[in-house]
Amino acid sequence: MITISHLRKTFKNNKVEAVKDVSLTINDGEIFALLGPNGAGKTTTMRMVSTLLAPTSGTILFDGKEADPGDPKLRRRIAFLTNEIRLDGQFTPDELADYYGHLYEMTPEQIKEHRDKLFDYFGISEFRNRRYETFSTGMKQKTSLAICLLHDPDTIIFDEPTNGLDILTQHLIESYLVKLKEEGKCIILSTHILDLVSRLADRVGIIVDGKSVFCGTVEELPKSRNVSTVEEAFLELYKENHEEKAIIEK
């Protein structure tokens, strides 16, 4: 379980306050969707949760223990996949699995077992000896996902994982997310596709202008604004909180 309390992040170099006050709770065995407009602070929040960035203030607790970004044990528990993350194009999926497996201190037997399972699921086995750079966008994303999950993490953070993918690949990834949830993994999913949220997510967190403005179940979200869909509720929340900021600025 991840508990985020009053998280704040100001970048020293450009003095931008990317995250102002974010408080969320993400349980094990659930898919938590993180929603927000572009520039709201979702990616920065996820980078802080993944230990890539240190928060300016606030706390991130993993199972009640404060996260130490330098702790390798914690890093072994986390996987972070964004659609920006790519792998070295010169290498084959097999070579990449060996490399990243070793970085996560996995034994060759563990690497082989996990690699074969993931490659078979995502249909990579057939292309395991081909260079990553020769793959299509979908195949690249599937390979990145397989490599990202190779070390069997229990916290998985996905930043728009199905962006730009065809329907079949999207479906395959979505099915795998459900499988991971059933295994009891804690999954944080950032997306702009509200339909995906309705179909996959158990709970939702909404960030507007660096502040968390909602955290609850998918069912609670429309009810909280007396509307019928997730999309309408999201727009309502956005207008309320974004306008508020505009008035303060005036």
Next chain:
Amino acid sequence: MYGLGKIFRHEMLKIAKEKTLLFGFLVLPVITLFLTVGMTMLTPMDQEEAEEYRMYFHGISIESYNIGTMEDKEIWIVPVAEDPQVFMKSDDFHHYDVMVDFSDIRDVKIYYYESNSVSCYLKMSAESFVRKTYEELYKGMNRNVAFREVFVEDIKKEDDSNRMIAMLLPYMLVLPLTANIANLAGDTVAGDKARGTFYQVMLSPIPPLSLIMAKILSVSVISIVSSAIYIGMDVAGSRICKAVGVRDAFGFADVSITVPQLLLILLYAVLLCYLFSNIGVLISLFCKDTSQAQTAQIPMTLLCTIASIMSMFRFGISPASHYMIPVYNICLIFQDLLNSRAKMSNMLLVAVSLLIPAVLVLLATLLSYKSERVRT
């Protein structure tokens, strides 16, 4: 630094799989070497016209004065404090000039060019001067000592082709090396950041410092290999020329290097390649993609180019302070080695002047890798 070896191996494999990088580091040095040698061979060996003739005297207190004229040119006696062997290899010592070494009064030596009528005349004048000096010296000592034979040695100053290659080689080594390192270092970190592969490793339990150090080391190793190929090909070229008895256009045929000098040269190679690589990686740590990193590295490449070009316009012996200017000093010492006039003190200065920035840049890297700009 856990994981350093694994990432280093991966980085080396990455370089090995990249044909354009291999071309830049392994093939380009060979091409530039042969271009340099070709240029040297096509350059005619013309001898400079002297404005005056000089008889240099070492080891004797003497004022500089004019002793007459020959072929409308003045003949001057000039004292010289510098070691005659070193001075004769400098550009100040002309083809017509004669050097009289009085360091040991019982073994005076006169050096001159064999096939030169002017220097033969100057040598005869020098011999008369030495004989006169002997007489005066021994008269004062009240001894009955006959005039001793003066040892006259022909000197073979390196021909212009050797000086030409000595001038060009360091420049042709430093220029592609800095450009290649800037290119590779720019791609190795900033390129990885743009591709997203940098964060994938940053997220692993591997300490970020291992990742950065592995990248610096991989760039350093390929640069050292590249330099070794360049120098190795050059030395081999000289050996072949010597073996088949043709004129050496590679410049290394008559170069003798002592063991301490060789060790220092190896140290230079390691320090210089490491320094360039570390600066390259340090700059690219703060850049978002390869093109931004390569643009940011232009000033460094430009400075190195200027420093190596400046070394080509060097005349005579450079003062010790010049051996403390990084990159420029590497070119100077390289020229000195090829012209057999490298001094150990200067070589040590070069090592120190490379070691200090290498340590400073390493410290800057250690402080920088934690920066937010590196991680975002």
